[in-house]
Amino acid sequence: MKRIAIDMDEVMADLIPKHLQLYNENFGEALTLEDLHGRKLREVRPHAVEELRGYLSDPGFFRDLDVMEGAQDVIQELHEDHEIFITTAAMEFPTSFTAKYEWLKEHFSFLNDLNFVFCGDKGIINADYLIDDNARHFKRFEGTGLLFTSPHNVHVTGYERVDSWGDVREYFLK
Numbered sequence: 001m002k003r004i005a006i007d008m009d010e011v012m013a014d015l016i017p018k019h020l021q022l023y024n025e026n027f028g029e030a031l032t033l034e035d036l037h038g039r040k041l042r043e044v045r046p047h048a049v050e051e052l053r054g055y056l057s058d059p060g061f062f063r064d065l066d067v068m069e070g071a072q073d074v075i076q077e078l079h080e081d082h083e084i085f086i087t088t089a090a091m092e093f094p095t096s097f098t099a100k101y102e103w104l105k106e107h108f109s110f111l112n113d114l115n116f117v118f119c120g121d122k123g124i125i126n127a128d129y130l131i132d133d134n135a136r137h138f139k140r141f142e143g144t145g146l147l148f149t150s151p152h153n154v155h156v157t158g159y160e161r162v163d164s165w166g167d168v169r170e171y172f173l174k
């Protein structure tokens, strides 16, 4: 059975709209997803890097993120004949552990707790595939990296890309 490791933020959980909304409210701006084409918010507004990190350090931030469209159906489908591990670099925001765990239990209750991997460096992950929006995690990963499209990574090349969970379904069915 092939093993698929799946990232949470911007792959399963829709993080950017909430992060952007908090920034806009606090700084009186009206940035949109278009403004984040090819860049992260902290690169677009480097003066706010502390505040942007602060929003993510709020213990409740990750609890009510929307599920990415199609993620539940496709992961449930893949779960039938693949070994699924959720691999999130949660060590980047240790205050997020409880919210991330509860979010997974709420939206992906068919997965076993023991298949949740709250990690730091994903280079340690041993899987056949890693679905992630950050290509840096593929550098030391020995399996196949699938880059999940997110506004910040639209210009990244050199990896197989999936634009949606529909694409993921197609990739693994072929």
Ligand SMILES: [Mg+2]
Pocket (backbone or CB within 6 Å): 007, 008, 009, 010, 011, 132, 133, 134
């Ligand atoms: Mg991510």
